[in-house]
Amino acid sequence: MQDQNKTPIYLETNGDFRMRELDKGDLDQFNALLQYAFQVTTKELFETGWAQDEIKYAKRPILEEAYVIGWFYKDRLASMIVVYHMQVNVHDNIMDMGGITGVATYPEYAGRGLIHSLMRRVLDYMNKQQMPLSFLCPYSIPFYRKMGWEICSDQLTFNVKDVQLPKARPVPGMVERVSLDSEDYHNVHSYFAFQQHGCMIRDTLSWEEYWRWDNDDMIVAVYYSREHKPLGYVAYYIANEIFHIKEMVYLNLEANYGLWNYISAHFSMITQVKGNNFSGEPMAYLFEDSEITETIAPYIMGRINNVKDFLKAFPYQVTPEDFKIHFKVHDEMAPWNEGDYMVSWHDGETSCEQVEDNQSINVVELNINTLTTMMMGYKRPTYLYDHEKLKTEYYMLTWLERLIPVEKPYFSDYF
Incomplete structure (x- = not known):
């Protein structure tokens, strides 16, 4: 009560x-x-x-x-x-x-x-x-799409047989198992998150949610450089001769090699490695034996809650001088987003203001779903145009492709 x-x-x-x-x-x-x-x-x-x-x-x-x-x-x-x-x-x-x-x-x-x-x-x-x-995290994609949310990232799962594990590569550092609340482990994620598009910045509550439904068998191993600087980690557990990777993060190639050396060192204990990859990029190419099994599924859905604030704060890839673009946005659930938003640049500064809906040039018409997935980089403007998800003059696609950074979101959290 x-x-x-x-x-x-x-x-x-x-x-x-x-x-x-x-x-x-x-x-x-x-x-x-x-x-x-x-x-x-x-x-x-x-x-x-x-x-x-x-x-x-x-x-x-x-x-x-x-x-x-x-x-x-x-x-x-x-x-x-x-x-x-x-x-x-x-x-x-x-x-x-x-x-x-x-x-x-x-x-x-x-x-x-x-x-x-x-x-x-x-x-x-x-x-x-x-x-x-x-x-x-959607339980029904169609249900949330009706209210303006759209897919923004994927979860790729992979299955690697023990005989397909990469051969050991020499690295100057070493791997150490640490506690789930290790400061070094958390610091690696923080450093990674601040340089990785789409990644969530975890606070105390976020970390609690991250581990909430995992069992007590979870282990975290951190890769340290020769100078004992933490450069990567793998969160995992082993069950029924399977090495299950919850998440693997590395800040450079040395840490990547070091972590896979550690995983491969379990060769006598396991028959396969199963894991999650949130980068949006398949891993097969990086394996000497690339005939690994990979599957892809939508993972997180996003939504722009305030179009004006988002478009003004967005870090555009270029800032064209004295150029204006009109985003004509449709949003049934959030009426304050409905309208024409003029984004312009002058002296390297971005401005965004809502204007009268009577523009005829540099107009991009789309709903809140498409605006979200496009600005987050999950789908490119040309792809969305080709599938009739947005309306604009063809020449505007070149501008949109230039303005929006080419990087898919990395989102590994669950709440």
Whole structure:
């Protein structure tokens, strides 16, 4: 139950349904809906190393540090959504980002538009909190596409047989296993994230989410240079003679070789290596035996919450002098984004302002989905034009290709 000493502040009402922000007093209902909606049983939680009290109270920081709102039906939580305040690297420019998670509804309340209204509410919240971007891990891509989110990155999975592992290469450093909260491990990720487009900047809560559903068998090994400088890591576990890589990050080629030397050193213990690759680039070419198995699947969806702020802050690859481009944007869920945004450059500075929708030259017309995936670099302007995802004069494609950096997002987090 909510704190009885507080008078509930309802954001919306609809008959017996009332929308409000959740607090610590709603912890039991919050946890129950999460477990029901995502089909996580207490038995499964125990098997991944959770104790009874931990299962319940691990979620307390979410209610303290995140924005959580829900619909209540006669004081029973019926539907909810969670927004974390996070940061992400957009072509070397660190932007505030809303991480959306915990989107859940009990089936008896489905079909009433509860999630749709919550989505509108959190979009307004993120806009007012000056978070120009938001990301979510979709359970249904079509569902979120209707509300303006679009695919922004892929997860590539690979399967390497033991006989296909790369031969050892001489490196001056060495690998050491460290704790999951090792400062060296975290520092490598931070350094990587600040130079890798699309990567999330992890704070304490982000690290907790990163490990939340992993079991106690996870191991982290860090590669150190000759001067004992951490240059890379691999997070993994071994089970049933399989080396499972959760994430592998390296800051230079030396660390890459050193980490694969370490993995290959498990040759007598394993029959194969399975792992995740979030770079957007297949790995087969880099193996001497390139007949490895790789699969690709959409991973994260993104959305521009405030077009004006995003286009003004975006680090364009070139800054043409006295050039103007009009982005005519359509966004049904966020009416403040609907309109013509004129981006221009002068003396190396970028400006963006909303103007009257009557322009006839340098116009690029598209919806919020396409604008997001294009600016994030997941799909190139020419590809989107060829598939009729945007409307513009053909000559404008050259400008768009020049303006938007050529780099796919790296996003490895889950929340």
